[in-house]
Amino acid sequence: MSTVLADPALPDPVVLAIPAFIALAALEVLLARWRGMDAYELKDTAASLLMGLVNLVQGLLFAGLVWAALQACYAVRLFDLPFNAWTWLALLFAEDLAYYWFHRLSHEHRIWWAAHVNHHSSQHYNLSTALRQTWTGNLALTWIVWLPLALLGFPPALIVFQKGVSLVYQFWIHTEQLRRLPRWVEWLFNTPSHHRVHHATNPAYLDRNYAGIFIIWDRLFGTFAAERDDEPCRYGIVKNLGSFNPLVIACHEWIEIGRDLARARNWRERFGYLFGPPGWAPDGRGRTAADIRVEAAAKPVSDHTAFK
Numbered sequence: 001m002s003t004v005l006a007d008p009a010l011p012d013p014v015v016l017a018i019p020a021f022i023a024l025a026a027l028e029v030l031l032a033r034w035r036g037m038d039a040y041e042l043k044d045t046a047a048s049l050l051m052g053l054v055n056l057v058q059g060l061l062f063a064g065l066v067w068a069a070l071q072a073c074y075a076v077r078l079f080d081l082p083f084n085a086w087t088w089l090a091l092l093f094a095e096d097l098a099y100y101w102f103h104r105l106s107h108e109h110r111i112w113w114a115a116h117v118n119h120h121s122s123q124h125y126n127l128s129t130a131l132r133q134t135w136t137g138n139l140a141l142t143w144i145v146w147l148p149l150a151l152l153g154f155p156p157a158l159i160v161f162q163k164g165v166s167l168v169y170q171f172w173i174h175t176e177q178l179r180r181l182p183r184w185v186e187w188l189f190n191t192p193s194h195h196r197v198h199h200a201t202n203p204a205y206l207d208r209n210y211a212g213i214f215i216i217w218d219r220l221f222g223t224f225a226a227e228r229d230d231e232p233c234r235y236g237i238v239k240n241l242g243s244f245n246p247l248v249i250a251c252h253e254w255i256e257i258g259r260d261l262a263r264a265r266n267w268r269e270r271f272g273y274l275f276g277p278p279g280w281a282p283d284g285r286g287r288t289a290a291d292i293r294v295e296a297a298a299k300p301v302s303d304h305t306a307f308k
Contacts, residue, residue: 010157013164021171025127031177032126039176043244045128050246051118052131062138069147070156079153088162091154092213095146095162099212102145104223107207107289113278114253115140121249123236125199130174135250166212170195190215193227200233203296206289238279238292253278 032039081087106116115137122129137143149159173195181191190211198209208225211218218224227233241248260273269282279288287295 010161013161013168017168017171021127024172028127028175028177035177037176039124039126040128041124044122044124045126047244047246047249048122048128048132051135051249052133054135054246054250055133058135058138062143066138066143067156067160069143070150070159073147073150074153074156077151077153081153081155083155083158087154088158091149091158091162092165094149094152094154095159095166096212096214097217098145098149099163099166100210100217100221102142103210103212104221105145106142107210108277109275110253110257110278110280111274112140112142114257115142117237117253117278118249120199120235120237121241123240125174125176125196125233125235127171127174129199130171132249136254169213174199186215188214188216194218194224196233197225197227199235201236201238202231202234203293204228204231205233206238206292238287 029040081090103116106112115134118134119129119132122132134142146159146163150156170190173190173192175192176196178192180186180193181189185191186193190209190213194209194211194215197205200206205225208223209215209218210223215224241252243249243252257273261270264270264273264282272280272282277288277290279286279291
């Protein structure tokens with residue numbers, strides 16, 4: 001393999017992968033029907049597709065701002081990393097680590113959860129779910145997690161390219177049609193099995209498996225959970241929406257935050273409603289993911305279906 005990437009103007013991996021996305025989704029539909037599975041629901045799939053389309057448009061609107069921020073950080077970079085294949089290999093892991101922390105913070109802090117929750121709102125798990133992307137992530141400044149990569153000296157064009165590679169990789173893991181892959185693959189990479197756990201609302205699975213490409217970060221930081229044959233995944237969010245309206249899907253948590261802030265009595269409560277974990281309440285009676293796991297641990301296994 002050449003050690004030089006010839007052109008800094010790299011292609012958009014997502015655009016290149018669109019034909020593969022379509023082909024894989026068609027294959028998934030055929031496999032599901034052959035196996036007698038009800039994998040898709042028309043209204044749910046339509047909502048996911050529209051969420052993905054608007055995400056693409058808002059991404060283009062914010063692209064200049066994000067690019068300018070990356071360039072500003074790169075201008076004061078700590079190291080001069082060459083634009084070559086070895087730098088890309090290092091970035092493959094560095095960007096994936098950045099994604100892990102973006103994803104984890106998006107579950108642990110409500111202001112970013114409000115931008116991310118729509119991706120978890122479907123009660124189905126199929127390739128169209130991968131397209132159910134945020135409309136408000138850029139407004140919530142979730143992209144700042146990637147700025148340290150430019151400060152370290154990774155070229156901005158390479159960072160943007162690798163973010164696209166990660167997004168393409170994560171498309172195929174949104175399926176129930178692949179069960180388990182070889183053990184070494186399951187140990188190293190994020191797989192459909194690991195990501196099903198991430199999308200599940202079962203108490204044992206909540207806030208687990210934040211990986212993008214490599215599951216090693218979850219193993220390293222203690223957030224890994226294996227899919228269990230005796231506990232099938234239940235998809236959605238703790239309080240399911242019951243709506244296929246994309247505006248409701250995209251904005252419902254922001255509306256709830258607004259209501260909580262309006263009744264907050266002091267700055268401590270306002271801070272908690274914004275930056276505390278989802279489900280936080282000032283009187284301690286909220287139901288965060290940690291609270292739900294504690295409740296489930298105190299109940300017999302047969303009662304765990306109550307936590308839907």
